Amino acid sequence: MNNLKQIFVYISDMKISKDPDAVLVTHSLGSCIGLAGYDPVVKVGALLHFQLPDSKVHTMSTQENPHMFADTAIPLLLQQLYAHGAERDHLLFGMFGGASLLDEPELFKIGIKNARATKKVLWQHSISVTHEDVGGGANRTVSLEIASGKIKLKKDGRTYKL
Numbered sequence: 060m061n062n063l064k065q066i067f068v069y070i071s072d073m074k075i076s077k078d079p080d081a082v083l084v085t086h087s088l089g090s091c092i093g094l095a096g097y098d099p100v101v102k103v104g105a106l107l108h109f110q111l112p113d114s115k116v117h118t119m120s121t122q123e124n125p126h127m128f129a130d131t132a133i134p135l136l137l138q139q140l141y142a143h144g145a146e147r148d149h150l151l152f153g154m155f156g157g158a159s160l161l162d163e164p165e166l167f168k169i170g171i172k173n174a175r176a177t178k179k180v181l182w183q184h185s186i187s188v189t190h191e192d193v194g195g196g197a198n199r200t201v202s203l204e205i206a207s208g209k210i211k212l213k214k215d216g217r218t219y220k221l
Contacts, residue, residue: 063204068093068106071127075105075139079206088156088199090170092129092177095153095190095201096136097208098145104203107136111169112176129176137184150186153210153221154178155201157193170194190221 068074068085076083083106085093090110097104107126114128125131140150157174174193181188192199192212200213210221 065202068108070108071110071124073105073107073126073132073136073139075103075136075143076205077101077103077143081205082202083205084200084202086200088201089158089160090173091156092173092193093153093155093199093201094133094136094177095155095203095210096140096145097151097203098140098149099151099208100146100149101144102205102208103140103143103145104205104208105136105140106201106203107132109133109173112172129173129180133177133180134184137186147184147186151189151208152181152186153190153201153203154188155190155192155199155212158195158197158199160196160198192219 063082064080066074066081066083074083085108094107109129109132110127112129114131154177157170159170197214202211212219
């Protein structure tokens with residue numbers, strides 16, 4: 060990753076790239092979900108970092124930033140991947156985050172709800188998750204290398220290559 064151009068994906072944000080010299084990176088995945096999509100045939104990748112599962116109770120925020128919610132952001136991610144030549148049958152997906160950090164008694168269960176919402180929206184589009192690391196109590200950093208499709212996950216001071 061040292062020689063690669065880092066493209067940062069912030070909270071409630073999504074980036075897509077076909078640049079073989081690029082790596083998409085998102086930090087601080089707590090209860091949020093980082094969803095990485097990659098087509099190894101056309102070598103296009105996208106990374107989404109969303110906060111909440113359902114836009115229906117937050118209409119003003121949806122209009123301002125549809126990347127904030129699973130139900131609006133994931134279809135946009137798919138739309139962008141397809142617009143860049145990806146095909147559904149080639150797509151590989153990684154889902155990360157969904158932790159319970161500040162929600163000690165799991166009062167709101169945002170992380171769990173985010174993970175469930177992700178799988179539900181992907182299921183509605185006939186897509187399954189290839190790599191998954193969700194839940195628990197740790198923050199995560201995720202990166203997706205465009206040339207290779209390799210995903211790196213940093214959690215609890217360790218780096219995992221998927």
